Every structure is written in C-alpha cells, then in structure tokens.
C-alpha cells in the first residue's frame with residue numbers, strides 16, 4: 770500500500786529534522802511553520818510541547834493542499850520542571866548549560882501528524898545525564914555557536930555530545946525527531962511508510 774496523502778510536508782526549518790525525515794520519505798516538501806511559540810500557563814511541560822507541535826502543524830495546514838500529510842515537531846528541555854527552550858543569547862546559553870551540569874534532565878519532543886481526516890500528537894521523553902562541566906567549559910562551548918539554535922543550549926549530535934554520560938530513551942528524539950515513534954504514528958493515521966523509503 771502506498772501513501773494516499775500527497776504531498777508529505779515537513780513543517781520545520783530545522784536541518785536536523787529534514788535529515789531525519791529523509792530516513793522515512795525520499796521525497797517531501799519543507800515548509801517552515803510560523804506559529805505562536807509562547808507557552809501556556811498552567812500546562813505541564815508535556816502539554817506545552819504537544820501544543821507547540823500542534824500549532825506548527827495547524828499553521829502549515831492552513832496554506833496546504835487538502836490531501837497533504839503534515840509533520841510538525843517541537844523539542845524542549847526540562848530540568849526540575851523548568852522548561853528550557855532555545856537560548857536568547859550567549860549568557861542565557863551559559864546559564865542553561867550550568868543548570869544541566871552534573872545532572873539528569875528530560876528532553877521532550879512532540880510530533881504532530883496531520884492528515885485531512887486526522888490529527889495525532891505524541892510526545893517522546895528521554896532522560897539525558899550530563900557530567901559536571903569544568904570551569905569555563907560552558908563559555909567555551911557557547912562561543913562555538915552550536916548551542917544557539919537548540920533547546921537547552923546543546924546538541925547531542927555535535928560537540929554537546931561530549932557532556933553526555935548517558936541517555937535513557939530515544940537519541941533521535943533528543944536530536945529533534947523521534948523517527949521510530951513517528952513511523953508508528955504514520956501507520957496509525959493510515960500512511961504506510963513501509964520499512965523502505967518511498968515517494969512522499
């Protein structure tokens with residue numbers, strides 16, 4: 770069975786998500802979502818990240834072909850119930866990295882899959898443990914620029930991986946797109962993405 774949804778649209782500007790979605794679909798469109806990314810007071814971190822992914826999917830759906838399959842995602846880092854999004858500036862990045870030093874935090878990535886008939890949202894949660902950072906390490910890492918477009922101010926797939934002593938959960942969820950969970954969700958909405966790449 771082939772996907773009956775055309776086209777497949779990734780509602781994201783993230784190069785990591787594009788790279789990871791290419792493991793499932795060989796052909797898809799990329800359409801960055803312009804959605805309100807403010808948090809909702811009173812929501813848990815899980816509810817907030819789910820809501821952000823839904824907003825991104827809905828924003829792109831408004832301008833899309835009626836048979837489109839839209840995939841949107843949002844990633845947050847949660848440390849002691851405090852949500853860390855992308856750092857606002859270098860000082861903010863250093864502050865986040867120091868908060869994560871020597872501790873275990875959660876990375877939550879929500880995925881929203883939207884078809885003409887259905888909208889399905891799920892959240893992947895992964896525990897990530899950082900070793901204790903030495904004096905000056907947070908500043909030196911921030912100066913590389915790598916933290917600036919990433920939730921929690923680090924990239925596990927880059928030099929940020931040097932801080933990680935272990936993870937419990939989905940590595941790809943930490944990177945921004947949990948491909949195993951997404952693949953299962955695609956089945957649930959009636960898109961047979963198969964185990965081999967197919968045309969979107």
Ligand SMILES: Cc1cn([C@H]2C[C@H](O)[C@@H](COP(=O)(O)OP(=O)(O)OP(=O)(O)O)O2)c(=O)[nH]c1=O
Pocket residue numbers: 780781782783785786801802842843844845846855876918919920921923924925926929943944945
């Ligand atoms: C924790 C962590 C986050 N990230 C990234 C994934 C996300 O791209 C980013 C969190 O920001 P998001 O707001 O989830 O996504 P984005 O702005 O990059 O892209 P878009 O909204 O258009 O989809 O942090 C990593 O790349 N590696 C990591 O280890």
